[in-house]
Amino acid sequence: MNIVLLSGGSGKRLWPLSNDIRSKQFIKIFKQEDGSYESMVQRVYHQIKKVDAEATVTIATSKTQVSAIHNQLGEDVGISVEPCRRDTFPAIALATAYLVDIMKVSPEESVVVCPVDPYVEEDYFEALKQLSIQADKGEANLVLMGIEPTYPSEKYGYIIPVSSDQTSMVATFKEKPTMEVAKEYIAQGALWNGGVFAYKLKYVMEIAHKLIDFTDYHDLFAKYATLPKISFDYAVVEKEDKIQVQRFAGQWKDLGTWNTLTEAMKDSVIGKGVLNDNCSNVHIVNEMDVPVLAMGLHDVVISASPEGILVSDKEQSSYIKPFVDKFEQQIMFAEKSWGSFRVLDVEAGSMTIKVTLNEGHSMNYHNHKHRNEVWIVISGEGRTVIDGVEQSVKVGDVVTMPAGCCHTVMAQTELKLIEVQIGKDISVQDKEKVER
Numbered sequence: 001m002n003i004v005l006l007s008g009g010s011g012k013r014l015w016p017l018s019n020d021i022r023s024k025q026f027i028k029i030f031k032q033e034d035g036s037y038e039s040m041v042q043r044v045y046h047q048i049k050k051v052d053a054e055a056t057v058t059i060a061t062s063k064t065q066v067s068a069i070h071n072q073l074g075e076d077v078g079i080s081v082e083p084c085r086r087d088t089f090p091a092i093a094l095a096t097a098y099l100v101d102i103m104k105v106s107p108e109e110s111v112v113v114c115p116v117d118p119y120v121e122e123d124y125f126e127a128l129k130q131l132s133i134q135a136d137k138g139e140a141n142l143v144l145m146g147i148e149p150t151y152p153s154e155k156y157g158y159i160i161p162v163s164s165d166q167t168s169m170v171a172t173f174k175e176k177p178t179m180e181v182a183k184e185y186i187a188q189g190a191l192w193n194g195g196v197f198a199y200k201l202k203y204v205m206e207i208a209h210k211l212i213d214f215t216d217y218h219d220l221f222a223k224y225a226t227l228p229k230i231s232f233d234y235a236v237v238e239k240e241d242k243i244q245v246q247r248f249a250g251q252w253k254d255l256g257t258w259n260t261l262t263e264a265m266k267d268s269v270i271g272k273g274v275l276n277d278n279c280s281n282v283h284i285v286n287e288m289d290v291p292v293l294a295m296g297l298h299d300v301v302i303s304a305s306p307e308g309i310l311v312s313d314k315e316q317s318s319y320i321k322p323f324v325d326k327f328e329q330q331i332m333f334a335e336k337s338w339g340s341f342r343v344l345d346v347e348a349g350s351m352t353i354k355v356t357l358n359e360g361h362s363m364n365y366h367n368h369k370h371r372n373e374v375w376i377v378i379s380g381e382g383r384t385v386i387d388g389v390e391q392s393v394k395v396g397d398v399v400t401m402p403a404g405c406c407h408t409v410m411a412q413t414e415l416k417l418i419e420v421q422i423g424k425d426i427s428v429q430d431k432e433k434v435e436r
């Protein structure tokens with residue numbers, strides 16, 4: 001089975017844990033059997049591999065998410081990187097070309113496209129396999145998954161099938177309705193449109209070549225910034241007559257808000273937190289190293305990170321985005337392909353960061369024009385390269401790097417550093433990668 005997982009968005013509805021570079025799918029909130037926590041993208045990826053160990057998984061995403069994907073899923077997962085945002089049709093066309101030209105998948109094979117972040121069980125991925133098998137038959141150019149609605153929702157579009165069969169031709173599509181209209185749709189046998197569909201690779205490649213002048217994946221990637229922003233629905237679905245839908249009646253949740261996310265949490269508290277006996281339906285998610293105490297609260301979510309603290313009625317938590325959009329703040333935590341960093345302190349002329357490098361990983365060899373840096377090793381062992389000179393480092397060592405000098409560090413074990421940046425102009429743009 002070939003699967004493309006669409007991974008986008010900044011996920012501000014799950015602030016303060018999500019931000020412009022850490023979307024909701026990377027928040028580790030789902031408890032595993034060993035007591036550790038995994039993220040949405042890890043959960044979905046592991047579920048796919050459990051159902052189909054040979055599945056070809058490609059994640060279509062933006063440049064800002066690549067490091068977090070490698071950090072959480074390793075280096076082997078396929079990634080189709082959008083150079084810039086151009087809506088769903090260019091993203092899906094690029095991922096399709098990636099499969100054909102880079103992964104060398106036959107254009108005759110089918111692919112399933114779905115969001116990276118649904119909360120589902122393994123029967124969902126068994127249904128994706130059936131969706132792929134149906135697309136292989138060629139009875140329709142597109143095969144959609146239609147989710148059996150459990151209530152009249154205003155959040156989803158609806159698919160109206162021709163019949164009540166497990167696989168049916170599609171009669172029409174309906175946009176997100178009001179509650180009353182949703183009830184009418186459901187009475188007609190309508191299904192939720194969860195944005196899941198399958199097609200033969202050659203089908204989308206043919207449409208892409210009609211709409212875009214390109215030769216192969218590399219050419220399409222080079223021209224990507226010039227492409228018009230256009231949705232897959234507008235470019236493909238609305239113009240296609242031969243569309244089928246397959247019903248899915250298993251668990252399917254969109255965990256896009258704190259209210260829905262906490263419903264899927266096994267524990268009421270993640271991180272340091274205490275609820276007294278007078279609390280009911282209260283959840284704490286705390287990424288800080290200080291305790292949170294909640295007393296006598298009901299239907300509340302409390303979330304704390306270095307970027308802020310949210311205390312909200314669960315229903316009201318759906319409406320936080322306009323408030324978060326007004327915040328202008330330093331990114332305080334990020335996962336990178338080599339590990340992660342957390343900002344500890346920001347002052348005029350300095351910034352202090354805790355850096356964690358995973359064993360066997362290293363930073364890019366780079367320099368900064370406008371700031372000096374100091375590394376203090378607080379855990380582990382590694383090797384630094386400063387202007388071409390390599391040396392070992394261990395706990396207690398201090399490494400000083402003046403502005404302009406090229407440097408990197410390699411972790412022989414998990415390595416933790418305190419990095420102090422000093423300068424009048426401290427900026428993420430002040431970084432130049434250098435070949436060693």
